[in-house]
Amino acid sequence: MAMHRNTDAIFDPHGVTADQFVLLLALEGKSLTQRELADRISSDPSTVRAMLVLLERSGLVERGNHPTDSRAKLVSLTTLGKRKLRILWDVGQSIRESMYGCLSAEDAELLVALLRKIADSLKQERSLV
Amino acid sequence: MAMHRNTDAIFDPHGVTADQFVLLLALEGKSLTQRELADRISSDPSTVRAMLVLLERSGLVERGNHPTDSRAKLVSLTTLGKRKLRILWDVGQSIRESMYGCLSAEDAELLVALLRKIADSLKQERSLV
DNA sequence: TATTGTTATACTCTATAACTATA
DNA sequence: TATAGTTATAGAGTATAACAATA
Numbered sequence: 001m002a003m004h005r006n007t008d009a010i011f012d013p014h015g016v017t018a019d020q021f022v023l024l025l026a027l028e029g030k031s032l033t034q035r036e037l038a039d040r041i042s043s044d045p046s047t048v049r050a051m052l053v054l055l056e057r058s059g060l061v062e063r064g065n066h067p068t069d070s071r072a073k074l075v076s077l078t079t080l081g082k083r084k085l086r087i088l089w090d091v092g093q094s095i096r097e098s099m100y101g102c103l104s105a106e107d108a109e110l111l112v113a114l115l116r117k118i119a120d121s122l123k124q125e126r127s128l129v
Numbered sequence: 130m131a132m133h134r135n136t137d138a139i140f141d142p143h144g145v146t147a148d149q150f151v152l153l154l155a156l157e158g159k160s161l162t163q164r165e166l167a168d169r170i171s172s173d174p175s176t177v178r179a180m181l182v183l184l185e186r187s188g189l190v191e192r193g194n195h196p197t198d199s200r201a202k203l204v205s206l207t208t209l210g211k212r213k214l215r216i217l218w219d220v221g222q223s224i225r226e227s228m229y230g231c232l233s234a235e236d237a238e239l240l241v242a243l244l245r246k247i248a249d250s251l252k253q254e255r256s257l258v
Numbered sequence: 259t260a261t262t263g264t265t266a267t268a269c270t271c272t273a274t275a276a277c278t279a280t281a
Numbered sequence: 282t283a284t285a286g287t288t289a290t291a292g293a294g295t296a297t298a299a300c301a302a303t304a
Contacts, residue, residue: 200281
């Protein structure tokens, strides 16, 4: 598979790019419209469309009809997609844990807490816009 | 300018992509061959070549002859490139500081220290390979 | 009129393979 | 033989603009 980002190397052995992982993550536990998906991953409808075509081809995602809006399509994970997402999450988790290996347990926990605080702060900023 | 990553939005107004910024940063204070540059930014010679063509066109970088190896080319920042790099660094710095805005000064310092520890650990791992 | 999605087009980064020139 | 760089080719994400269908 062709990589298009350095970080893809992590997921490359699993046939998924880092961007695709982000998209799959946004679909965890719910169905979204392509537009909602684009907003969620801070991308563009045309970009999302291109990604979905590839992900559909890989069998990780499916697009069905929207119950009330016939313009929209509802995107959701297939069974294979859910399974793949779980695997990829575990891959990422093991990498994170090995990165924290040079820190004490307390420092690792502290680091995550600080990062989460920043993430929450940014998310709140964004929702105010 | 066409963006090719979400993070490009930060540098887009300055006509530089995030990847180009990484490359320019690797050239700060020194000249490197294209091969060294590729190793430094964990990329490929053909990729680096493509990037350098664009950066040369923008006038941020120049390629001269290598003093002892006539196969190699020495890549270095132009005056404009050095100036641009300083500006981009300041842009990044102001963004980092605004991100730390939700943390106390001590916590912000601690966060940077923890991240730097991880970075150093990864760098050491890499040099052992 | 506004919105959802599609299509066409263009740009940047990614990399592999085959190649030239030099060490 | 090995290395530095180039070229051709291919793939994936990025976005804009124009468009059809629907709300």
